[in-house]
Amino acid sequence: MGKRDDLIAKYAEDLKSKCGMTPDMDLLTKVTIGCGPSIYNADASTVAGGQPEEIATVKNNFLIKKLGLKDGPELDSAIDSVINTYGRSERNKYRAVIYYMLTKHFSKESVYS
Secondary structure (H helix, E strand, O other), rough: OOOHHHHHHHHHHHHHHHHOOOOOOHHHHHHHHHHHHHHOOOOOOEEOOHHHHHHHHHHHHHHHHHHOOOOOHHHHHHHHHHHHOOOOOOOOEEEEHHHHHHHHHHHOHHOOO
């Protein structure tokens, strides 16, 4: 297995153990690939849930640009909900896991098909 496969396995484990969901491995793989090289960078691979500028990045670069959603309070609410599901106290909130949960939340799986 390559490094990306190892990371996808780690993300799947987080979804199961920390978020209580059974991951769709095909979608998780596509979301992870969509994150690009950031998954290999310790800082860029995680989302700091308590930093407003980090939340703005998730909202603007992922929800609006990638998923094509319109800006509104429901985007902030969804990000907040996903971070709560992952666990606010969880130190490493992986970007691919957050993006996967947001994709599922908005039923935007078609973006990755």
